[in-house]
Amino acid sequence: MKNISHSLGPSSDDGKPAKRLTVDAFDMTNATAAASTYLVPGKAVGITLPDIHLKDIGKEKDGVTPGELGQIIAGTLKRKLSGAHHFGQVVSATSDTLGKAGSAIKNLFK
DSSP: OHHHHHHTOSBOTTSSBOOOBOEEEEEEOSOEEEEEOTTSTTOEEEEEOOOEEEEEETTTTTOBOHHHHHHHHHHHHHHHHTSHHHHHHHHHHHHHHHHHHHHHHHHHTO
16 A cells, blocks of 8 residues: 555645545445465465455545545555455455365375
8 A cells, every 4th residue: 555655645746735535435246366485485465355345435524635545545455355255255265276276296205
């Protein structure tokens, strides 16, 4: 999230304050991502990202900068991904991959 703030900081290139945004509704649905782990180098595990529905972003404080908007969205996604369901999905997919790798190694020694 620091990258977002750094890339889209609070001021514009000409030194003027950054444009402030208000977002009535932000919806991210049916999104997927690939995650990798050091346990299985070179293998990515596909996961379904949780849906995000945000409303009235920036309305309480005269808008948010683009960087702040990015941080709000990324923070929401991070909180939702911390939930047991999505973590379980990653563990399950990683376990399946490790199981297949173990079977392949066993077959080498038959």
